[in-house]
Amino acid sequence: MNFLPIIMFPALFALVFMGLPVAFALVLISVLFGYIILGDMIFLQLYGPILSTSSNFILAAIPLFIFMGAILERSGIALRLFKALQLWVGRLPGGIGIATILMCAVFAAASGVVGAVEIVVGLMAIPAMQRYNYNGELIAGTICAGGSLGTIIPPSIVVVVYASIAQLSVGQLFAASLIPGLLMVAFFLGYLLIRAILKPQDSPPIPAVDLDISLSEKLTITLKALIPPLVLIFAVLGSLLAGAASPTEAAAVGAVGALLLAASFKELSFETLKASLAVTVRVTSMIMLIVVGGTMFTGIFALAGGGQLIRDLVDFIGFGNTGLIVFLLLIVFIAGFVLDWISIVLICIPIFAPIVKSAGIDPIWFAVMVMVVIQTSYLTPPMAPSIFYLRSIAPPSLTYQHMYRGVIPFVILQLLVLLVVALLPETATYLPSLLVGL
């Protein structure tokens, strides 16, 4: 039995819990264990992930989406947008949270990069919710869960990578994940509504005086505040869904759109621009370095024999199909606590796909279930990218306590979606079946 890959995890946690930034812990553990395997060559080996991450075209969408969000926030466009959204859904219990999830869903539909979605919407929604004294856990949970929607709502990079590894049609997988994605949005909205009714103090309704205006005034505010950003968001969404831009190009359209909108509202000062650029540099570097560290860790885990270890384990335990699916999804769920989605997909799927295929399980259905479970990985600590992204933009008054506790109900909701997809495979397989024989 080869214990080396297993030991990597407690060693990683030791550094992480000691308070070393996660990215640095990933790098150091990779260097240490890599040295045991490769000796001096390890530094040459680990230069690979630095180069490949720096050269990744898809990741170039990240700074653009962050920049777009930062400009929107500073210019006040986002705040006006929320003001207007509040006018429409503010009378609903938990109205701002509902508006947040709706916006996350729209942004998720415009992007496949989860961190960017969360940062764009988070920069707008946190101050809005704090202004109305939302419960800290609810703020954190809503933002994190909303941000993670980027995975399941197409377009999604997770889906693309999964499809390429498992040899499935990307288009079919996009179609397959659409209904579960919308289902998840519905579950989140339902939860926010019910919770707001049961515990009104956690997501208080907007004071009536704020909403007590005439319809014509309401429409004026909407036209002035809601329409321009919606046009912007739909420009991003539209250039992806209809206008045919890649995520990076769509993100650039969004960034320029945000600049133009801010300028048209005379809110684009040199200071605003400078501050937005500074935030963009810091958040981009932070995210990119985690990707570098995660890729290093994955590589060393594979070199240490991690893949073989998992293969042996699956062979060792015999299961029926239901048991096998539960077991594989459980591994993905548990892996989600400690690994990022790239690592999970890279390590698990090459091993799982042949097992699933030979067991005669519908690979599309299985893929969608994995996608739903991978979504929980954004929220489950200690390796919780959604929480990291939130942390990077959150004020100190939002603590880790808030974040870790706040995501729990949303993880449960995601698992409920999993249950629905598991019991009703049609939720995943119906739309792709429409595509066959175009």
Added chain:
Amino acid sequence: AEITWRMPAAISEGSFFYQNFMERFAANVEVTTGGKLEVQPFGAGVIVPAFKVYEAVQDGLVDAGHSTPSYLVNQDPTNAIFASFPGGMSGEATLHWVYNGGGEKMLQDFRREKMGLHSIVVGIGTSEFMAHSNKEIRTTADLKGLKYRTSGAWAAVVKETYGGVPTVVPGGEIYTLLQRKGVDAIEWSTPGANLSEGFHEVAPYIIMPGVHQPSFLWEVFVKTETWDALPDDLKAQIEAAAKLTTYESYAHFGNSDIKAMAEYKKTKVEMITLDNAVVEEMREAGRSWARKKAKELADAGDTSMQKIMDSYFAYQKAWAENSEYLVRDIVK
């Protein structure tokens, strides 16, 4: 195992090519060497980035590598002759040239001299689809202004000879961009490998034959020192495993292509076969590209591309002139 080779591939684990060449080779080596050599395969990006596999072996980072000369064409166009290029031979003729016409030997000498690597061919493939397209392509005039996802020699020909617009699209974005008409046409792989990508679901036309990539070639390579230090019997066993892998995977590709073609015909996608005259015009443009590159290199004092190309074209000519005895299972 007495010897273990860590061997990263330039393609993702689980992909069509990975299973056919990489995993098949690892399994065959196990059999032919009686377990003396163990090949530990790794997918692209897991321990070495996809396009850095040659360099990783040269650096001594891994013992062996698995990649295609296609990825070295920008660096040295000589690789295009081995990788297959527009105007190049069919898979069938390539197979003969590589093993019986001196092709593999030339590849080995070239790798040894230029890169310090010992190369063994482990895979030769069938033709790709020339395009999944949103626009009808029937003549070379249809290539003008065409936003076409392609690379290498074909990109140069499309741009310089036919006024097309070759464009880079990252792997994961191809499907989406094709669906939303961000590109007019894309080329990817063989009919069998393309089927699961689902391109035919989003673009109304398939253009054939695969002029741009009539065949393809994958190789396994180790440092020359590594190879030269092996005992002769082991070398022979590894070579046998590689050759077996090539033949097995070739038949596997053809078999899955034919089945896939039948699948495509059940869908609404329109399959356009270009006229012979158009095909020959494109192929000649591809050969001109190769001659031009060989001349540029020769003028700079490097005649290896010229020599290899001459052998290749001579074999192609002989095949074209003398293969009419072969029965072709085509019903028109």
Added chain:
Amino acid sequence: MTSFLSVIDRVSNFFGGIAKLVILCLVLSMIYEVIARYVFDAPTLWAFDISYMLNGTIFLLGAAFTLQADAHVRIDFLSSRLSHKTQQFLNGFFYSFLLGPCFSIFTYIAGKKAYKAFITNEVENVSPWAPLVWPFYGVIALGLGIFALQFFCEGMKYLKREKIPGEHAGEIDNIEIDTIEINNTGEKS
């Protein structure tokens, strides 16, 4: 010593400033591509390579700047219970004696790769544009080098107890939300 540290801080800030400008370059080049591709039906050959190169540049030239701002994510729910002194020692030790040296070696390797790419005229592997790669490789080496220096610099600040790990403000604090108070008509008040 202190002046040496402040020089490193200033170098990191300078390259962080370059990274900020590169963001604008990324926006402009992508918009150029969008217009060329969708309005003039003539996509550029270079947009793909330029976009990842610019993103890599933002990341690497911004890495030291980000480290200086202590903006890399920590999971500090356990470590925040340790004394400041212990936190400073742990971080100072890891930064100065492990991360600094590791990234120095990465810098050396990146520099060697850039030099090799320069003398062999290495070009990008598969892009039709086939740009020379040494400028980008050089930026990687440069970014890693400043990053390594900043690790030593930050490590010293912790060991000298001038800075406390994780005491940075969240990004949103830099946004002056309260100055953009909005009334019901959607105008700035």
